[in-house]
Amino acid sequence: MRLQFLGTGTSFGVPQIGCGCKVCRSDDPRDKRLRSSLWVRGEAVSIVIDTTPDFRCQCLRAAVDRVDAIFFTHHHADHFFGLDDARVYNRMQDSVIPVYLPAYMVEQFEQTYAYTLIEWPDGITRPRFELRPIDQQEYRKLEFDEISVTPVIVNHGSDDINGYVIETARSKVAYLTDCKALPPATVELVQGADVVILGSLWNRDWQHPAHLNLADTRKLAAALQGAQTWLTHLSHHMDLHAETSKILSDGVQLAYDGLVLEVE
Numbered sequence: 163m164r165l166q167f168l169g170t171g172t173s174f175g176v177p178q179i180g181c182g183c184k185v186c187r188s189d190d191p192r193d194k195r196l197r198s199s200l201w202v203r204g205e206a207v208s209i210v211i212d213t214t215p216d217f218r219c220q221c222l223r224a225a226v227d228r229v230d231a232i233f234f235t236h237h238h239a240d241h242f243f244g245l246d247d248a249r250v251y252n253r254m255q256d257s258v259i260p261v262y263l264p265a266y267m268v269e270q271f272e273q274t275y276a277y278t279l280i281e282w283p284d285g286i287t288r289p290r291f292e293l294r295p296i297d298q299q300e301y302r303k304l305e306f307d308e309i310s311v312t313p314v315i316v317n318h319g320s321d322d323i324n325g326y327v328i329e330t331a332r333s334k335v336a337y338l339t340d341c342k343a344l345p346p347a348t349v350e351l352v353q354g355a356d357v358v359i360l361g362s363l364w365n366r367d368w369q370h371p372a373h374l375n376l377a378d379t380r381k382l383a384a385a386l387q388g389a390q391t392w393l394t395h396l397s398h399h400m401d402l403h404a405e406t407s408k409i410l411s412d413g414v415q416l417a418y419d420g421l422v423l424e425v426e
């Protein structure tokens with residue numbers, strides 16, 4: 163299984179419009195962050211988690227060859243508003259694409275993407291999705307050929323959103339992007355994973371109501387005991403990739419756009 167970070171930025175992206183800080187002006191490609199999303203490619207299946215407003219550019223850049231299923235973590239615009247561009251995969255694959263999302267998002271989907279749910283005249287490339295609402299309390303494993311995906315609850319401030327635990331016969335990966343805290347059932351399932359991907363907003367002492375700062379993310383990473391921990395959903399206040407990487411240890415590293423992890 164191959165994981166690729168399609169984007170590792172917070173909702174504003176990095177550089178942030180109108181900002182002249184050293185991170186936003188950096189020439190290091192690892193400091194250029196589109197909105198957060200992950201591509202999971204097995205031998206027989208290709209899954210994306212979230213469709214960001216940068217989705218089209220991300221798919222071109224990473225050469226995403228097909229999309230067999232889309233998983234949403236939650237309803238925020240930086241994760242949700244790029245879905246229209248997935249319709250090219252409807253056409254390439256001549257298929258309806260299943261969309262897995264927390265059940266609470268169905269109403270918002272029907273409002274935001276109402277135009278995908280109506281009849282269209284022939285000859286127009288219509289987005290075609292089939293909604294598969296997830297009961298968040300179930301933690302029910304979904305099987306896709308050699309890969310399984312288990313939705314898990316992640317506390318994101320006032321919302322309980324989804325993270326995903328992705329497994330093969332030999333490996334376990336956890337994708338927990340917009341995270342303030344984890345309930346015990348999620349901790350239990352994630353603990354000891356080969357790869358843990360955690361959201362972390364900034365390298366500052368500030369508290370955000372819905373995201374972890376770097377110090378708190380490192381404490382959570384230590385409790386989860388992943389063999390590797392990669393941080394994503396980073397703002398320009400995470401400082402330069404090269405500088406922040408120097409202060410990290412214990413298998414915790416900053417992810418960056420385009421990073422590929424090969425997992426057995």
Ligand SMILES: [Zn+2]
Pocket residue numbers: 172173238240241340395
């Ligand atoms: Zn977000």
Ligand SMILES: [Zn+2]
Pocket residue numbers: 177178181182183184185186398
């Ligand atoms: Zn900046």
Ligand SMILES: [Zn+2]
Pocket residue numbers: 236238318340
């Ligand atoms: Zn969010």
